[in-house]
Amino acid sequence: MTYFPEEVVEHIFSFLPGQHDRNTVSLVCKVWYEIERLSRRTVFVGNCYAVRPERVVLRFPNMRALTVKGKPHFADFNLVPPDWGGYAAPWIEAAARGCVGLEELRMKRMVVTDESLELLAKTFPRFRALILISCEGFSTDGLAAIASHCKLLRELDLQENEVEDRGPRWLSCFPDSCTSLVSLNFACIKGEVNAGSLERLVARSPNLRSLRLNRSVPVDTLSKILMRTPNLEDLGTGNLADDFQTESYIRLALAFDKCKMLRSLSGFWDASPFCLPFIYPVCAQLTGLNLSYAPTLDSSDLTKMISHCVKLQRLWVLDCIADKGLQVVASSCKDLQELRVFPSDFYIAGYSPVTEEGLVAISLGCQKLSSLLYFCHQMTNAALITIAKNCPNFTRFRLCILEPGKPDAMTNQPLDEGFGAIVRECKGLRRLSISGLLTDKVFMYIGTYAKELEMLSIAFAGDSDAGMMHVMKGCKNLRKLEIRDSPFGDAALLENVAKYETMRSLWMSSCNVTEKGCQVLASKMPMLNVEVINELDENNEMDENHGGLPKVDKLYVYRTTAGGRDDAPNFVKIL
Amino acid sequence: MEIIDAELRLGPPGSSGSGDMAAKKRSAAAAAKSEASGTGGDPDAAPASKVQVVGWPPVGAYRKSTVQSASAAREKGGVGGGLYVKVSMDGAPYLRKVDLRTYGGYGELRDALAKLFGACDKAAGGAGGFAVAYEDKDGDLMLAGDVPWDMFICSCKKLRIMRGSEAR
Numbered sequence: 001m002t003y004f005p006e007e008v009v010e011h012i013f014s015f016l017p018g019q020h021d022r023n024t025v026s027l028v029c030k031v032w033y034e035i036e037r038l039s040r041r042t043v044f045v046g047n048c049y050a051v052r053p054e055r056v057v058l059r060f061p062n063m064r065a066l067t068v069k070g071k072p073h074f075a076d077f078n079l080v081p082p083d084w085g086g087y088a089a090p091w092i093e094a095a096a097r098g099c100v101g102l103e104e105l106r107m108k109r110m111v112v113t114d115e116s117l118e119l120l121a122k123t124f125p126r127f128r129a130l131i132l133i134s135c136e137g138f139s140t141d142g143l144a145a146i147a148s149h150c151k152l153l154r155e156l157d158l159q160e161n162e163v164e165d166r167g168p169r170w171l172s173c174f175p176d177s178c179t180s181l182v183s184l185n186f187a188c189i190k191g192e193v194n195a196g197s198l199e200r201l202v203a204r205s206p207n208l209r210s211l212r213l214n215r216s217v218p219v220d221t222l223s224k225i226l227m228r229t230p231n232l233e234d235l236g237t238g239n240l241a242d243d244f245q246t247e248s249y250i251r252l253a254l255a256f257d258k259c260k261m262l263r264s265l266s267g268f269w270d271a272s273p274f275c276l277p278f279i280y281p282v283c284a285q286l287t288g289l290n291l292s293y294a295p296t297l298d299s300s301d302l303t304k305m306i307s308h309c310v311k312l313q314r315l316w317v318l319d320c321i322a323d324k325g326l327q328v329v330a331s332s333c334k335d336l337q338e339l340r341v342f343p344s345d346f347y348i349a350g351y352s353p354v355t356e357e358g359l360v361a362i363s364l365g366c367q368k369l370s371s372l373l374y375f376c377h378q379m380t381n382a383a384l385i386t387i388a389k390n391c392p393n394f395t396r397f398r399l400c401i402l403e404p405g406k407p408d409a410m411t412n413q414p415l416d417e418g419f420g421a422i423v424r425e426c427k428g429l430r431r432l433s434i435s436g437l438l439t440d441k442v443f444m445y446i447g448t449y450a451k452e453l454e455m456l457s458i459a460f461a462g463d464s465d466a467g468m469m470h471v472m473k474g475c476k477n478l479r480k481l482e483i484r485d486s487p488f489g490d491a492a493l494l495e496n497v498a499k500y501e502t503m504r505s506l507w508m509s510s511c512n513v514t515e516k517g518c519q520v521l522a523s524k525m526p527m528l529n530v531e532v533i534n535e536l537d538e539n540n541e542m543d544e545n546h547g548g549l550p551k552v553d554k555l556y557v558y559r560t561t562a563g564g565r566d567d568a569p570n571f572v573k574i575l
Numbered sequence: 576m577e578i579i580d581a582e583l584r585l586g587p588p589g590s591s592g593s594g595d596m597a598a599k600k601r602s603a604a605a606a607a608k609s610e611a612s613g614t615g616g617d618p619d620a621a622p623a624s625k626v627q628v629v630g631w632p633p634v635g636a637y638r639k640s641t642v643q644s645a646s647a648a649r650e651k652g653g654v655g656g657g658l659y660v661k662v663s664m665d666g667a668p669y670l671r672k673v674d675l676r677t678y679g680g681y682g683e684l685r686d687a688l689a690k691l692f693g694a695c696d697k698a699a700g701g702a703g704g705f706a707v708a709y710e711d712k713d714g715d716l717m718l719a720g721d722v723p724w725d726m727f728i729c730s731c732k733k734l735r736i737m738r739g740s741e742a743r
């Protein structure tokens with residue numbers, strides 16, 4: 001082996017694209033391990049309980065950017081009880097002790113407190129980017145601390161967090177000397193903000209490229225802001241719901257006209273259709289558009305606007321767009337890569353104006369489509385087979401038929417063949433969510449063909465343990481498996497225990513797993529945390545015996561080097 | 576049409592499941608189909624359109640709460656949908672209401688107003704000529720027709736018909 005000076009090796013490592021590769025080179029020898037760990041700048045922790053924060057900080061004392069994810073994905077749908085865990089404090093405290101050079105922190109599905117935000121703001125002198133996604137536990141006071149103390153702040157990006165409103169003061173806490181903002185997103189803040197403070201902040205932020213307002217910001221403020229930000233690339237509108245006076249209308253049109261760099265639009269909370277025509281001039285340059293919070297826009301409003309958006313790559317809409325609207329999308333947006341169609345009506349047996357036809361139209365017109373999230377009330381195998389042939393480039397395919405267990409709308413057959421076609425044709429598929437009436441056969445297809453699959457979400461599907469076993473056996477790259485209300489039990493759980501160490505996590509709720517099965521798993525695999533989550537419930541499923549043993553309501557299994565966690569609430573048993 | 580037993584229980588389709596639990600948790604599918612086919616179904620079943628399963632559909636809690644609070648506000652405030660404004664004509668015994676969104680332009684509006692008030696006008700002995708005025712957000716009385724139609728319906732709060740004798 002030839003020996004290079006450390007600086008040379010470090011320089012070579014700097015070309016490695018991701019954490020995965022850096023982890024690999026760390027295993028080569030002790031010297032490389034040392035060089036790599038001291039030069040690692042970006043650390044990604046996919047499960048906050050997989051490793052102790054102190055250990056991360058000790059190993060990577062020079063890290064600049066840290067990402068930590070907490071609760072499992074199904075927490076988004078209220079399946080994880082409150083107080084389950086995912087606390088940010090240990091991470092921020094550990095970093096404060098061992099890594100004061102930290103500049104960026106990204107957290108997803110974690111519980112963050114105001115105290116932690118204050119510690120963060122006061123400890124890291126070079127801190128410049130805070131991104132919180134789907135977090136909770138903090139208030140606008142915590143944001144005030146960030147604004148006040150982070151002198152070099154470039155990014156404050158709050159996405160879909162549950163934030164307690166303690167008044168508009170926080171925005172005014174950005175000192176006059178703060179001129180470094182590049183990205184500010186406070187769309188999820190429920191309360192009002194001071195319009196004057198906001199305008200002044202924007203006026204002294206020449207590098208601002210991304211700004212997402214909340215619903216309280218009136219149109220006039222938006223116009224004034226846009227006049228000051230000709231270089232804005234991404235905008236989340238404020239309030240566009242009210243009928244506004246003609247002067248406001250003219251001002252807003254003028255302001256939008258200045259924004260030649262605008263590429264992405266979102267917000268549109270309950271937007272009135274009257275506001276759309278003045279956005280038409282910007283449409284031709286948009287690559288991203290999120291209209292999924294505007295239930296007051298009907299299909300013709302939406303299509304009139306979208307027909308102008310010829311460069312669109314990413315579109316989020318409500319199903320109000322209807323099949324005919326999706327046909328317009330298909331003919332106008334040839335560059336479309338990502339489409340999300342959300343339901344406007346959450347009731348199971350309700351009505352949805354989008355069906356399999358809309359999706360087939362999209363697949364015919366948008367050949368570059370790679371990422372899909374589609375809520376609808378009906379689907380057919382024939383449609384899915386056509387879609388698979390038209391769009392073999394899917395990397396993410398999530399289909400949610402609103403009625404659990406609904407069969408093919410034309411043939412009344414299970415949708416096994418349709419999803420089978422998807423996994424067979426889309427060889428690069430990394431993420432899949434299935435729904436509708438499905439037997440073990442679909443899992444056989446998934447296990448056979450979905451070789452690149454990393455994340456699979458299953459609900460109300462399958463006939464027997466064999467279904468889950470197919471997946472566990474065949475999907476070599478599986479990292480996350482989440483299952484609810486499906487008839488998989490201990491036999492499936494225990495068929496391939498070694499596999500769980502190659503995965504980030506497994507979630508099973510309302511399945512047929514018993515506590516005995518979980519205990520067996522825990523005893524065979526000490527490197528896993530087997531969490532049994534049993535909430536007290538009046539309609540207690542635990543009374544229903546299955547093989548003489550109580551069934552487990554919710555099971556969460558994940559690999560870890562940290563052992564059992566000490567912050568678990570009393571309804572979580574770690575075996 | 577064959578009714579699929581897509582009942583929400585933990586077991587393979589076709590197995591009987593335990594009696595009580597199954598009776599309580601009638602699936603939306605079965606209830607919806609039996610209602611549709613007029614067999615009446617289980618009288619205790621929740622109306623099919625209102626049946627909800629925990630954590631389903633898999634829409635983020637943030638999105639669900641945002642949409643639900645907005646629709647509640649809409650139902651209370653009656654916003655969205657039609658754009659109804661009052662129409663008055665001096666001497667007419669009562670006012671009318673029109674939905675501005677149903678008209679494509681000023682011409683259609685005039686025709687509709689003529690139909691609404693024509694009878695009153697004749698009865699009062701009027702000549703039939705009239706101008707359409709409106710009250711805007713500032714409370715000023717404006718002559719309709721100067722601004723583009725889309726702008727007009729944004730700012731019109733009330734309509735007022737000025738008959739030939741008044742409209743100078």
